Amino acid sequence: MAELPKKSEAFFEWFSEVLERAQVTDKRYPVKGLNVWPFFGLKARSLMDRTIRDAVEKVGYEEVSFPTLIPETELQKEAEHIKGFESQVYWVTHGGTTPLDIRLCLRPTSETAMYPMFAIWVRSHKDLPLRTYQVCSVFRYETKTTRPLIRVREIHFFEGHTVHLDEEAATSQVRDDLRTFEEIAKALALPYLVDRRPDWDKFPGAHYSLALDTPFGEGRTLQVGTVHHYRDNFSRPYGIQYETQSGSQAYGHQTTYGLSERLLGAVIGVHGDDKGLVLPPAIAPVQVVVVPVLGKEGKEEVARAAQDLGEQLRKAGWRTRVDLSEDRPGAKYYAWESRGVPLRVELGQRELQAGNATLADRLGTKRSVPLADVLAEVPRALEAFRSALSERAFERFRAEIRPAKRLEELKEGAAVHLIGWCGKEACGHRVEEAVDGGLLGRIEQSSPPGILPSEVPPCIVCGEKALGWAGAARPL
Amino acid sequence: MAELPKKSEAFFEWFSEVLERAQVTDKRYPVKGLNVWPFFGLKARSLMDRTIRDAVEKVGYEEVSFPTLIPETELQKEAEHIKGFESQVYWVTHGGTTPLDIRLCLRPTSETAMYPMFAIWVRSHKDLPLRTYQVCSVFRYETKTTRPLIRVREIHFFEGHTVHLDEEAATSQVRDDLRTFEEIAKALALPYLVDRRPDWDKFPGAHYSLALDTPFGEGRTLQVGTVHHYRDNFSRPYGIQYETQSGSQAYGHQTTYGLSERLLGAVIGVHGDDKGLVLPPAIAPVQVVVVPVLGKEGKEEVARAAQDLGEQLRKAGWRTRVDLSEDRPGAKYYAWESRGVPLRVELGQRELQAGNATLADRLGTKRSVPLADVLAEVPRALEAFRSALSERAFERFRAEIRPAKRLEELKEGAAVHLIGWCGKEACGHRVEEAVDGGLLGRIEQSSPPGILPSEVPPCIVCGEKALGWAGAARPL
Numbered sequence: 001m002a003e004l005p006k007k008s009e010a011f012f013e014w015f016s017e018v019l020e021r022a023q024v025t026d027k028r029y030p031v032k033g034l035n036v037w038p039f040f041g042l043k044a045r046s047l048m049d050r051t052i053r054d055a056v057e058k059v060g061y062e063e064v065s066f067p068t069l070i071p072e073t074e075l076q077k078e079a080e081h082i083k084g085f086e087s088q089v090y091w092v093t094h095g096g097t098t099p100l101d102i103r104l105c106l107r108p109t110s111e112t113a114m115y116p117m118f119a120i121w122v123r124s125h126k127d128l129p130l131r132t133y134q135v136c137s138v139f140r141y142e143t144k145t146t147r148p149l150i151r152v153r154e155i156h157f158f159e160g161h162t163v164h165l166d167e168e169a170a171t172s173q174v175r176d177d178l179r180t181f182e183e184i185a186k187a188l189a190l191p192y193l194v195d196r197r198p199d200w201d202k203f204p205g206a207h208y209s210l211a212l213d214t215p216f217g218e219g220r221t222l223q224v225g226t227v228h229h230y231r232d233n234f235s236r237p238y239g240i241q242y243e244t245q246s247g248s249q250a251y252g253h254q255t256t257y258g259l260s261e262r263l264l265g266a267v268i269g270v271h272g273d274d275k276g277l278v279l280p281p282a283i284a285p286v287q288v289v290v291v292p293v294l295g296k297e298g299k300e301e302v303a304r305a306a307q308d309l310g311e312q313l314r315k316a317g318w319r320t321r322v323d324l325s326e327d328r329p330g331a332k333y334y335a336w337e338s339r340g341v342p343l344r345v346e347l348g349q350r351e352l353q354a355g356n357a358t359l360a361d362r363l364g365t366k367r368s369v370p371l372a373d374v375l376a377e378v379p380r381a382l383e384a385f386r387s388a389l390s391e392r393a394f395e396r397f398r399a400e401i402r403p404a405k406r407l408e409e410l411k412e413g414a415a416v417h418l419i420g421w422c423g424k425e426a427c428g429h430r431v432e433e434a435v436d437g438g439l440l441g442r443i444e445q446s447s448p449p450g451i452l453p454s455e456v457p458p459c460i461v462c463g464e465k466a467l468g469w470a471g472a473a474r475p476l
Numbered sequence: 477m478a479e480l481p482k483k484s485e486a487f488f489e490w491f492s493e494v495l496e497r498a499q500v501t502d503k504r505y506p507v508k509g510l511n512v513w514p515f516f517g518l519k520a521r522s523l524m525d526r527t528i529r530d531a532v533e534k535v536g537y538e539e540v541s542f543p544t545l546i547p548e549t550e551l552q553k554e555a556e557h558i559k560g561f562e563s564q565v566y567w568v569t570h571g572g573t574t575p576l577d578i579r580l581c582l583r584p585t586s587e588t589a590m591y592p593m594f595a596i597w598v599r600s601h602k603d604l605p606l607r608t609y610q611v612c613s614v615f616r617y618e619t620k621t622t623r624p625l626i627r628v629r630e631i632h633f634f635e636g637h638t639v640h641l642d643e644e645a646a647t648s649q650v651r652d653d654l655r656t657f658e659e660i661a662k663a664l665a666l667p668y669l670v671d672r673r674p675d676w677d678k679f680p681g682a683h684y685s686l687a688l689d690t691p692f693g694e695g696r697t698l699q700v701g702t703v704h705h706y707r708d709n710f711s712r713p714y715g716i717q718y719e720t721q722s723g724s725q726a727y728g729h730q731t732t733y734g735l736s737e738r739l740l741g742a743v744i745g746v747h748g749d750d751k752g753l754v755l756p757p758a759i760a761p762v763q764v765v766v767v768p769v770l771g772k773e774g775k776e777e778v779a780r781a782a783q784d785l786g787e788q789l790r791k792a793g794w795r796t797r798v799d800l801s802e803d804r805p806g807a808k809y810y811a812w813e814s815r816g817v818p819l820r821v822e823l824g825q826r827e828l829q830a831g832n833a834t835l836a837d838r839l840g841t842k843r844s845v846p847l848a849d850v851l852a853e854v855p856r857a858l859e860a861f862r863s864a865l866s867e868r869a870f871e872r873f874r875a876e877i878r879p880a881k882r883l884e885e886l887k888e889g890a891a892v893h894l895i896g897w898c899g900k901e902a903c904g905h906r907v908e909e910a911v912d913g914g915l916l917g918r919i920e921q922s923s924p925p926g927i928l929p930s931e932v933p934p935c936i937v938c939g940e941k942a943l944g945w946a947g948a949a950r951p952l
Contacts, residue, residue: 067510095617141571
């Protein structure tokens with residue numbers, strides 16, 4: 001097989017090739033932007049879903065499942081929302097040859113599917129908080145160029161929807177959601193910013209929108225998720241009302257939390273290298289591969305030891321493969337490395353006789369350990385690998401983030417720019433023009449922490465006092 | 477709350493009420509036939525999916541995920557197939573306000589989405605067998621009255637799709653699929669028939685169709701799944717060709733295997749009773765509930781013992797709840813019974829002092845066991861419960877199945893009729909008229925086994941030699 005394009009030279013060609021070779025998604029389906037998930041990619045995706053589920057269920061979310069189709073009459077109830085989505089939803093107009101009385105759209109997100117039901121479910125203050133989520137496909141009629149995992153027409157989506165007593169309780173939910181994302185990003189070893197999007201860029205219908213932006217190649221950022229505070233903007237038109245303790249009626253305050261398959265795109269884009277995928281243990285379909293080095297002598301003994309070890313690792317709950325193929329060791333190593341396997345256990349005959357094995361991780365760390373200790377070493381080695389992966393990504397992110405004081409500096413593409421911004425729309429649009437992309441908005445949080453210099457300069461456009469650090473980058 | 481309708485007197489009212497009260501599905505969504513899955517029902521559904529996944533992965537199926545939308549041009553490639561589906565698919569005609577060049581349908585099943593990709597994936601005999609499955613929503617524009625879990629417009633679906641070297645290899649896959657269903661039905665404690673559908677009733681495009689029919693109230697049967705042999709009926713129009721060992725080109729032979737949310741409907745319909753749900757342990761969202769009987773004395777001690785036991789059970793992997801509410805024991809018992817919890821552990825103060833607890837299962841079996849043995853007894857008690865549930869369902873199924881020798885006997889509604897059938901279409905249609913419903917087709921297998929009398933009578937219509945026992949019932 002030809003070599004991969006170099007990640008540092010041709011990021012998007014590299015990204016596309018890596019997805020194809022590792023069978024993450026297959027873009028050869030007859031409709032552009034609708035992709036197939038082969039076994040390997042789907043497994044990684046499902047493991048990512050599990051990581052998300054585990055994190056959000058700890059803060060009280062319960063999983064539900066709503067219909068894919070939403071009647072036009074429901075979609076239209078919140079005025080801003082329908083304006084934001086009407087040009088990008090798919091419309092079902094016929095059942096068989098019969099025109100439908102009311103058109104149905106494929107959910108672009110599920111506010112308008114869920115909230116009519118919330119209005120039925122929520123009766124009393126005792127029903128609150130209501131915290132639900134679903135993992136599903138959402139659909140957008142994209143007119144821009146599509147790109148696997150990044151901009152597709154059927155999107156694999158996590159969406160959390162909550163209802164609370166009042167604005168403050170909803171704000172506290174927003175904080176909870178950010179904490180769950182911290183946990184998810186830790187498992188995925190991803191750096192990110194929490195950016196409060198400018199008003200003109202917030203979610204249609206939201207009071208405010210916090211975006212979760214990760215780095216994504218050459219100074220670009222990728223919005224992998226959002227947390228929105230809705231106040232009662234949706235509960236009013238949808239009638240989500242409850243009886244308070246004093247017996248009066250009040251509207252609930254709502255939040256939503258969205259994450260998409262882009263999160264997997266970020267993992268691949270941030271961690272991958274010129275050999276292919278590099279996957280954090282939480283979502284690696286294969287976490288450990290045992291590779292016996294099969295020479296002429298002692299072949300059976302080595303193979304048997306590898307199988308025994310594989311069996312032990314599997315029983316301990318690690319996703320393990322044993323590679324007994326006849327290929328030479330270098331070819332085997334490369335094959336598993338290209339699929340991102342975090343940890344390799346090499347078993348050679350001489351080593352085995354000395355009672356040892358070699359642990360090698362996907363970042364190149366290699367050491368000999370007593371065979372009897374491998375089982376106990378694996379969790380430590382995987383966590384050390386995750387931590388090193390995280391450090392490497394943080395280090396690069398730090399290098400990519402640069403304070404700028406003059407608009408001209410924003411022309412420099414390969415950076416995420418930190419600027420002072422006064423908060424005014426006119427200044428914001430000037431920044432957008434200068435950066436040829438997006439004003440990410442005010443930065444509320446960063447991971448790693450401590451990457452924002454303490455002193456905020458004045459607004460990069462008008463020179464007035466800034467609200468705080470804001471980010472500007474070429475978004476995807 | 478008002479009492480449930482009696483299952484024996486008003487089956488469908490009972491079924492509908494049970495679903496609503498236990499929050500299995502919620503049918504109050506603004507579009508008929510599109511239902512919401514609340515937390516409890518979705519959990520049971522996900523556990524059912526897990527039961528299916530575990531069974532099929534053992535015979536080599538791998539999970540994949542294909543797009544929801546299928547272009548009209550692909551849907552039309554197999555002539556019988558499109559004829560069978562064109563009147564019942566939902567059509568997407570617009571993206572935003574733009575009419576689409578090629579209409580897209582919401583998959584009614586995924587042959588026509590998957591097979592263009594199979595044509596790319598399958599190159600050589602080494603790529604075969606290809607065994608894939610997905611768990612997804614499929615859509616049918618139902619014009620008949622909808623009914624939760626039984627006839628809906630968005631259907632939760634498992635679909636397996638395979639490609640093999642030749643007809644015989646595909647036939648062997650059909651046998652494997654039936655074996656996996658045996659395992660699934662065992663976990664769900666369900667009786668069923670494997671019926672070879674008459675030719676006029678087979679899947680559009682299939683060589684033959686085997687249906688999995690369970691009992692479903694008052695002598696009706698419910699088709700919960702199907703296994704189809706396609707021969708090369710689809711591989712030819714879709715070009716699924718491979719290079720044989722000798723270097724020539726050949727078309728693959730295919731099978732499919734479908735199961736739907738109806739399977740959950742069958743579980744509820746077959747096992748439920750006048751108190752509500754009765755769930756087999758494999759899919760019960762709560763498998764064990766620990767109910768402390770909180771009297772005036774020793775209240776805290778009993779509550780603590782219940783929590784300790786609950787913790788132990790959870791750690792051992794059982795889905796466990798501890799009910800510390802202040803309701804009286806009878807009310808607690810009823811609440812958990814109505815949600816189908818298989819096993820209850822009662823802890824009273826005097827019992828506790830004697831070092832005992834009471835195990836009660838959802839079928840009423842009750843016994844005292846030493847508290848120290850509860851953890852070890854739970855798996856045994858759950859398996860004994862599953863087995864008793866199965867026996868009860870088998871017993872009822874045996875009583876409901878009746879050999880008939882004259883067409884007039886088929887008028888008797890509350891039975892699944894066993895008849896001789898010569899296989900001719902004209903005779904088949906006469907049977908259909910007489911039974912006011914369906915000729916299930918020739919019975920190839922039954923669970924429990926041994927319910928078919930050994931001597932097959934002649935065709936119930938023409939008196940000629942029969943192919944074997946056939947079933948006739950009011951299907952749903």
